Amino acid sequence: MTAATVHTVQAAPTERSNRPLRLIALVAALVEFAFSGRYGFHRDELYYLAAGRHPALGYDDQPPLAPLWAGFTGLVAGSWPDWLELMLLRLPSALALGAIVLVAGRIAAEFGGSRRAQALAGLATATAPAVVISGHLLSTTIFDILVWSVLAWLLARWLRTRDDRLLLLLGITAGVGLQLKNLPLIYAAGLVAGLLIAGPREVFRRWQLWAGGLIALLIWAPNLWWQASHDWPQLQMTAVIREDADWGGRAGLLPFQVLLLGVPAAIVWATGLWRLLRDPAAARFRALGWAYLVVVGLVLATGGREYYPAGAYPALLASGAILLDGWLGDSVKRRRTVGWVAGISALSTLSLGLPVYPVSMLHATLQPAVNYDAGETVGWPDFAAQVAAVYRGLPEAERATAVLVAGNYGEAGALDHYGPSLGLPQVYSGHLAYWRWGPPPEGPGPVLVVGEGFEEADLRRECADVVHAATFDNGVHLDNDEQGADVWICRGPRRTWAELWPELRHL
Structure with a gap:
């Protein structure tokens, strides 16, 4: 073994039992679930219910898992009142949101963050509008964010430990994610590019990585076969998405990231990206920073939706939370300031992202203008x-x-x-x-x-x-x-x- 191949395994993250992080995840999931029966079905959810009654290995616009869950809830709860059926239908989304918060904290732990840094990463994630809004509905977006977050966590853990079994788990996670949405392909491309740019390139010599890729392909294969046998309708959808761009299309993609995160979380996200790319203390995990840049470049090049990069946020928020933790130090004043900012951010996200108003008042609020999906759950x-x-x-x-x-x-x-x-x-x-x-x-x-x-x-x-x-x-x-x-x-x-x-x- 040469000196170039020697790898020192970083000590395992300390303070694994993190009650504040778990509490933040639990509260976030409970809040989502508490509001899940308000207003009514979203247009996508009504479509999923219908698609679930026509089970298939794929559909023109998506893989099968979300419609299959909707079909199951329709069988179980089809005769229930709407509000109760909605709570069952949206239960996986609320659980996914809580899981994303936990994973964001665990990524911070892999980065070497303290308990407080982990909790800050979870808090920033739990109050981000992109996460809260997508977590309110049965949507493929919230599960896509979860899949990307788990991929980032597994890679960060491999970068720290070099436990090659994690590479197999990467493949399993990607394969399941591809049965929910095709966007994990973009993040996988970003991660591969990040590893090629920043290293360690030795990962490409590990048979477990290639086996993981094969596992992902095998899990995805039924949907891939359906698409191929139906003339690839999802490829046709890409042209429709480009033509139907929201918020200024490509020009609005980067500014819209701030709206998706909210200003406070956007600051944590931006500093986290800087840390991954520039801070020598984060050099081991630099591939995750490059992965985000590659993802944004791919979305810009293909004319994808403005929310497509959202799954890469938790890793960047975890990185930024470590800097925020260092800035807070022992200053009571700074901690109080962050507490107030987090509280205001959470209330702002709730007011714009969840059905907190009487439906008769909704038209007079900012919510329908900022959150298109809110209006599509009424009437x-x-x-x-x-x-x-x-x-x-x-x-x-x-x-x-x-x-x-x-x-x-x-x-x-x-x-x-x-x-x-x-x-x-x-x-x-x-x-x-x-x-x-x-x-x-x-x-x-x-x-x-x-x-x-x-x-x-x-x-x-x-x-x-x-x-x-x-x-x-x-x-x-x-x-x-x-x-x-x-x-x-x-x-x-x-x-x-x-x-x-x-x-x-x-x-």
Whole structure:
């Protein structure tokens, strides 16, 4: 063995039993769970419930695990009140948030941080809007952040201990993550690039790393096969995401990171990145800093969503928490200042990220403007009820043969969920996976066309008679995506569904 290959194993982190960190994680998870039954289903959750009733190895826009969980909750809790079903549906998200907080603290421990540094890392993570908002819903985002955090922790631990069994765990974690969302590929690329840039490159000589990669591929293989056998719809989705960029697209990506974290946590994040890249004391873990820069570069190059790099935050917050811990020292004044800042940050995140207001007041707050998802959890029962009123207004003979078509997966999901109890027929849509669950049966009956994406001129080209039947109003003055949506009655279709259905598919 040459001197170049000698590695001194750093002493194990001290003070592993960290009650403050565990308390922060527990409170964060409990707060999320306490609010999980408020308002209503998000459009994505309604889509997941429908997808769960059509179990598959993959879907046009995502891997299968989140829809499969939703399908399970639909079986167990489908007859429960909405608020109770929501609490079950969102329970894994609340648990994932608590786990992210714990992992952030454990990364700080691997970096050599004290108990206080670990707690500060957990606190910064627990109050970051990106984590709190995504943890409120059954969303793939919160689990993606957890997967990235675990990958960072396992790599940091390997960098400290050189325990090659951790490389196998990296593969297992990545494989499970890829059954939830495809973004772990970006972080894996970032980590590989970081190791190539900053080292230690010896990791690429460890058979466990390659075996871990093979394990990840095997776990991911069923979804990969589904995508390949269905013409790679998720690759097609990347073009849609680029065209539908929020917050200024590529130009807004970097400034938006501050909004995702909040100003206090953003300061910890920025100093943590600096520490990983420049501080000699953190040289062992420099690959994690470079991984974040590579991830941001990849997201910029591909036109990805502004929240895509969020999974890399906990490692940077853990690094920054060590600097913050050193700055605090024994100063009572500084500790009080940090306490006040953390409290204000937590209250601000709660006010913008969780359903703390009466739904009738939501439109008058900043929350819908800052947090798009909040507005998408309001009004779905009323939406379905207003469509049902139009359907009941049809002559009885027409009701027997009527076809219901929705413009997007949220509208279709709401009609799927609430429609049976309202007497509505099965709903169809050309959006995402819904397109694969069609077309409607052929017949002469009228078509109720619901929601966004349909122009009157197009409907008149397809039907002999078109009547505008209703305009949706959520009743709480909230300007969300469905407010003002139209319901049309189309009679005398000029083409069969077999002819029309391929043209209705959209991503």
